[in-house]
Amino acid sequence: QKEVEQNSGPLSVPEGAIASLNCTYSDRVSQSFFWYRQYSGKSPELIMSIYSNGDKEDGRFTAQLNKASQYVSLLIRDSQPSDSATYLCAVNRRSGGSNYKLTFGKGTLLTVNP
Amino acid sequence: NAGVTQTPKFQVLKTGQSMTLQCAQDMNHNSMYWYRQDPGMGLRLIYYSASEGTTDKGEVPNGYNVSRLNKREFSLRLESAAPSQTSVYFCASSEIDTQYFGPGTRLTVL
Numbered sequence: 001q002k003e004v005e006q007n008s009g010p011l012s013v014p015e016g017a018i019a020s021l022n023c024t025y026s027d028r029v030s031q032s033f034f035w036y037r038q039y040s041g042k043s044p045e046l047i048m049s050i051y052s053n054g055d056k057e058d059g060r061f062t063a064q065l066n067k068a069s070q071y072v073s074l075l076i077r078d079s080q081p082s083d084s085a086t087y088l089c090a091v092n093r094r095s096g097g098s099n100y101k102l103t104f105g106k107g108t109l110l111t112v113n114p
Numbered sequence: 115n116a117g118v119t120q121t122p123k124f125q126v127l128k129t130g131q132s133m134t135l136q137c138a139q140d141m142n143h144n145s146m147y148w149y150r151q152d153p154g155m156g157l158r159l160i161y162y163s164a165s166e167g168t169t170d171k172g173e174v175p176n177g178y179n180v181s182r183l184n185k186r187e188f189s190l191r192l193e194s195a196a197p198s199q200t201s202v203y204f205c206a207s208s209e210i211d212t213q214y215f216g217p218g219t220r221l222t223v224l
Contacts, residue, residue: 042217102147
């Protein structure tokens, strides 16, 4: 099983809809979870982090974490064409001392159609 | 506050040539990382440095060397470039567990 798996996509939603991006991970001792947005030709940009089970909301973005199911998701409400990008799920675990190992999924390409 | 900076932005090499990719951060972070990103492969860790003076291999270290020059700078060296090293290279830094990325270097090896 791959360490971090995401919907392969691409995902296409109309403007104003809710986009739902999903991610599963295999390492049960993972401690922190991140969503990055990457526009074409640009670098990954952190948009959300979540550490505890449940929901975390930031503007139009909601991250959801379920450690028992090893599942993390990102909801984008009122999707805008400017949200069109690849979304990367990343899972972190402590690998000794102050070292953290961050493992990325391959990303899901989201297109929001006007 | 520039965050993480990388030079150069683009580079074309011939097989067998060497080069060094430079990375610097002004956020006073202890940890720094080098990734490569290839289509269909996602981001893969090449090397990382948990603190000044230490470096460790990541998932795909073969063909690369690194130097943590000081707390700010972390360089990646290709001693003898191969076409398989054609990729986009990202440097990142972190304090504790949240990583911030530089703009990337697009490298083509012919």
